[in-house]
Amino acid sequence: MIVIALTYVKSTEEADRHMEAHMAWVKRGYAEHGFLASGRKVPRTGGVIFARGPREAIEAYVEADPFRVHGIADFTITEIDVTTAVAGLDALKG
Structure with a gap:
């Protein structure tokens, strides 16, 4: 599994100006690039995407x-070899 962590280096106002295009990119990621889950960090300092x-x-x-x-x-990409998961998330393994 791949974890993509985004950390804003510009203001949330600047992020909002590009949010529609970013969300279209995210949507394509689900359709074509193995995205599994995504969302904003709390507090809103960026976001995280899980992908395969x-x-x-x-x-x-x-x-x-x-x-x-x-x-x-800024983006940090981390690969994880998932060995244990709760029931229902076994597809993350391997």
Whole structure:
């Protein structure tokens, strides 16, 4: 599993100016790039995306995020080898 953590480096007002394009990118991520779950950090300092797929492909897709293109957020990508999960989330393993 891949964890993509976004941390805003510009104001939330600036993030909001690019939110519609970012959310279209997220929607494509679910349809085409193995996104499993996503949401805002609390407090609102960025967001987190959980995905499956080849790390290289996800890293390449992240480069097209409008938040990356416009310098709104820094991104950290972490790969996790999930070995244990609650019932119903077994698909995250391996």
